[in-house]
Amino acid sequence: MIKVLVSDVLGDAGIQIFKDTDGIEVDVNTGLPPEELKKIIGDYDALVIRSATKVTEEILDAAKKLKVVGRAGIGLDNVDIPAATKRGVVVMNTPTGNVVTTAEHAIAMMMALTRNIPQGTLSLKAGRWDKKKLQGREVYNKTLGVIGFGKIGSIVADRARGLRMRVVVYDPFVTPEQIQKAGFESITLDELYAQSDYISVHVPKLKETTGLLDKTAFAKMKDGVMIMNCARGGIVNEDDLQEAIASGKVAGAALDVFETEPPGECRLFELDRLICTPHLGASTREAQTNVAVAVAQQIIDYLINGTVINAVNVPSVAGDLLKKIGPYMAVGDRMGCLQAQLADGPVNSVTIEYTGDFKGMDMAPVSTAILKGLLTPMVKYAVNSVNAPVVAKDMGIKVTESTTAEAEDYTHLITLRVATEKGENVVAGTLIGRRDIKVVKINNFRLELVPEGHILLIFNKDRPGAIGGIGTTLGRHNINIGRMHVGQEQDGEHNIIFLQTDTQVPPEVIEELRSAQMVNTVTPLEL
Numbered sequence: 007m008i009k010v011l012v013s014d015v016l017g018d019a020g021i022q023i024f025k026d027t028d029g030i031e032v033d034v035n036t037g038l039p040p041e042e043l044k045k046i047i048g049d050y051d052a053l054v055i056r057s058a059t060k061v062t063e064e065i066l067d068a069a070k071k072l073k074v075v076g077r078a079g080i081g082l083d084n085v086d087i088p089a090a091t092k093r094g095v096v097v098m099n100t101p102t103g104n105v106v107t108t109a110e111h112a113i114a115m116m117m118a119l120t121r122n123i124p125q126g127t128l129s130l131k132a133g134r135w136d137k138k139k140l141q142g143r144e145v146y147n148k149t150l151g152v153i154g155f156g157k158i159g160s161i162v163a164d165r166a167r168g169l170r171m172r173v174v175v176y177d178p179f180v181t182p183e184q185i186q187k188a189g190f191e192s193i194t195l196d197e198l199y200a201q202s203d204y205i206s207v208h209v210p211k212l213k214e215t216t217g218l219l220d221k222t223a224f225a226k227m228k229d230g231v232m233i234m235n236c237a238r239g240g241i242v243n244e245d246d247l248q249e250a251i252a253s254g255k256v257a258g259a260a261l262d263v264f265e266t267e268p269p270g271e272c273r274l275f276e277l278d279r280l281i282c283t284p285h286l287g288a289s290t291r292e293a294q295t296n297v298a299v300a301v302a303q304q305i306i307d308y309l310i311n312g313t314v315i316n317a318v319n320v321p322s323v324a325g326d327l328l329k330k331i332g333p334y335m336a337v338g339d340r341m342g343c344l345q346a347q348l349a350d351g352p353v354n355s356v357t358i359e360y361t362g363d364f365k366g367m368d369m370a371p372v373s374t375a376i377l378k379g380l381l382t383p384m385v386k387y388a389v390n391s392v393n394a395p396v397v398a399k400d401m402g403i404k405v406t407e408s409t410t411a412e413a414e415d416y417t418h419l420i421t422l423r424v425a426t427e428k429g430e431n432v433v434a435g436t437l438i439g440r441r442d443i444k445v446v447k448i449n450n451f452r453l454e455l456v457p458e459g460h461i462l463l464i465f466n467k468d469r470p471g472a473i474g475g476i477g478t479t480l481g482r483h484n485i486n487i488g489r490m491h492v493g494q495e496q497d498g499e500h501n502i503i504f505l506q507t508d509t510q511v512p513p514e515v516i517e518e519l520r521s522a523q524m525v526n527t528v529t530p531l532e533l
C-alpha cells in the first residue's frame with residue numbers, strides 16, 4: 007500500500023481521487039504541530055500540503071519513506087527544497103490551478119482599498135454613517151504598476167485593462183516585446199515607482215525580492231500611491247510600509263500575505279488605511295478544486311507510473327516524453343551501474359555523449375538516470391533521479407554532456423566515459439528494437455552484451471583453449487553459464503569475455519579463475 011498524508015486542508019475532489027485509486031491509502035490529518043507531524047511522517051510515501059505545513063529539514067529527516075511532497079498551490083517557501091532534493095524527495099506544485107482566483111483577489115483588494123469597503127462595513131456596523139470620511143477614488147484612467155509579469159501578474163494586468171486603467175509592467179525576466187505584445191508598457195522599476203497610482207506585486211519570494219518594496223522604494227513613489235501584496239509576505243517590508251502609511255506617503259495598502267503567518271499582533275493593523283485578508287488569495291471553491299485534483303493526479307502519476315509533472319527539483323518527464331526517453335533512461339541506468347563496477351577508485355569526472363537522432367528530446371532525465379546508476383553503489387544512502395546530480399556535485403564529480411546528431415553504427419548511441427585517478431573506462435550502449443538494452447562497447451572491445459544478472463567480466467589472451475578452460479572451471483563448481491559474449495580487442499591480442507551465470511559466482515571460484523593461465527583479470531558484476 008502507498009500511504010499518503012494530507013496535512014493541510016485539501017479540496018474534497020482531491021481526497022476522493024486518492025480514495026478511488028487502488029493501492030493508495032490516504033489519511034487526512036490537518037493542523038498538526040511540527041513535533042506531531044515528525045512522529046507520524048515516517049509511515050508515509052507522499053505528503054500533500056498547502057501553505058500551513060512547514061516541511062523542514064527536521065521533518066524530512068524523520069520522513070524515511072517519503073518520495074514526494076505535493077503542494078496544492080504555487081508558493082513553496084514553506085518547503086526546504088534543497089533538503090528534500092538531497093534526500094531524493096520530489097517536490098511538486100500545481101502552478102496554474104489558482105492563478106485566476108489569486109489575480110481576481112488582487113483586483114478585489116485594489117477596489118476595496120480605493121473605495122474603503124472594509125472601513126465602510128466596520129463603521130456602519132458600529133452604528134456610524136461616515137459618508138464624507140470614506141470618500142474614495144476611481145481607478146479609471148489611473149496607472150497600475152504590476153511588478154512580476156508571470157501567470158498571476160499578467161492576469162491582473164489584463165483585468166485592470168478591463169477597468170480602463172493604464173497598466174505599466176516591470177519584469178526583468180520577461181522581454182519588453184512580450185509585455186508589449188500583450189498590450190502593456192514595459193518600463194524600469196524606478197519609472198514604475200514614479201508613474202504608478204497603484205502598485206501590485208506578483209513576484210516569488212526570493213532573496214532578491216524580499217523587502218523589494220522598502221523605504222527606499224517608497225521614497226521613489228508618487229505621493230498617495232496605494233500598494234497591494236497578494237504574493238508573499240515580506241516582499242513589502244512591513245515596518246517600512248507602516249511608516250509610509252503613517253506619514254501619508256502611501257495612501258493605503260492591501261495585504262493578503264504577511265512576513266509571519268498568522269501575523270498575531272501587528273503594528274500595521276492599527277492603521278485605518280490598511281486593509282487585509284488572511285492569505286485568501288487562492289481561497290475559492292474553483293481554485294481549491296483545481297489544485298486538489300491536480301496535486302492528487304500528479305502524485306498518483308509519479309508514485310504509480312514514475313511520471314514527473316510540475317516538479318521543481320527534478321526535470322519533468324511527462325506522458326509522451328517518458329514514452330520516448332523512458333527506454334533510454336533504462337539504458338543509462340544500466341551503463342552507469344556497469345561503470346560503477348568497472349571504476350578503479352573514486353570517480354573524478356563523467357562525460358556523457360549522445361550520438362544520433364535524439365532530436366527534440368530533452369536528455370536531462372537520461373543523464374540523471376546514468377548518474378543514479380553510477381552513484382548508487384558508491385554511497386550509503388538512496389540515490390534517485392532527484393538527488394543524483396546533487397550527490398555527484400557533493401562528491402566533486404565533474405559531469406559534462408554533449409549531443410551529436412551524426413550517427414555512426416547505431417541510430418542512437420550513448421557513450422559514457424568515467425575517469426578515476428587510474429584512468430578512464432568507456433562504455434557505450436543502445437537500444438535494439440524498442441526495449442532491448444545492449445552494451446555495444448567496453449573500452450577497446452566491441453560486443454553485444456545484455457546488461458543484467460550475474461556477470462563475470464574476464465580479460466584473457468586470445469589463444470586456443472582459453473575459453474574452454476574457464477568453462478571447465480565453472481562447470482566443476484556446478485555453475486551454469488546462461489549466456490556468453492566474447493569481444494575482441496580492436497588491433498590487439500586480448501579477448502573480453504562476459505559470462506552471465508545463473509547464480510552468483512563465489513569468491514573462491516573467482517580466485518581460481520584469476521590464477522588460470524591466459525586469464526588476465528576477472529571482475530564480478532551485478533547488473
Ligand SMILES: NC(=O)C1=CN([C@@H]2O[C@H](COP(=O)(O)OP(=O)(O)OC[C@H]3O[C@@H](n4cnc5c(N)ncnc54)[C@H](O)[C@@H]3O)[C@@H](O)[C@H]2O)C=CC1
Pocket residue numbers: 079080081082101104105108153154155156157158159176177178179180208209210211214215236237238262263285286287288289
Ligand atoms: N496569495 C495567494 O494565495 C497566492 C499567492 N501566490 C504568489 O503569487 C506570486 C506570483 O505567482 P505566479 O504568478 O504564479 O508566479 P510566476 O512564476 O508565474 O511569475 C512570477 C514572475 O515574477 C518575475 N520576477 C522574478 N523576480 C523578479 C523581480 N526581482 N522583479 C520583477 N519580477 C520578477 C518572474 O520573471 C515571473 O515572470 C508568488 O509569490 C506566489 O507564491 C500564488 C498563488 C496564490
Ligand SMILES: O=C(O)CCC(=O)C(=O)O
Pocket residue numbers: 056057078079080081082104285287288289
Ligand atoms: O493554499 C493557499 O491557500 C495559499 C495559496 C498560495 O499561496 C500559493 O498557491 O502560493
